Amino acid sequence: MTAPLRINEALLIADRAFKPFKCVAWAPQDGNGELSLTVIDRTSTPLGRTQIPSSAxxxxxxxxxxxxxxxxxxxxxxxILQSWSMPH
Structure with a gap:
């Protein structure tokens, strides 16, 4: 069984997953534990957004x-994204 990830580890993994673009993450103020991830290009233009529940x-x-x-x-x-695989 794999150990649970801490939020900082999850954020580092997410950032690496979207290279050469940047991944900006934040937790909404409602405190539900969900993370919002937005992938942006070098001009800070949003390319995509996803919500990740804390359980994920x-x-x-x-x-x-x-x-x-x-x-x-x-x-x-x-x-076009760089190749990526989940670190183990």
Missing amino acids: YTDPMQLELLLKEARTELSQEGY
Whole structure:
């Protein structure tokens, strides 16, 4: 069984998943534990956004699945991402 991720680890993984773009993350003020991730280009133009519940970003397998889905969506929109795999 894989150990749960801390939020900082999840954020680092998410940032690396969207290279060469930047991934900006924040937790909404309602305190529900959800993370909002926005991928931006070098001019700070948003390219995509996703919400990740705390149950997903603490679970490496769920986080990997959500990040892969977001990467696929960006690729389908024509954005070219560097290759990436979930660290183990």
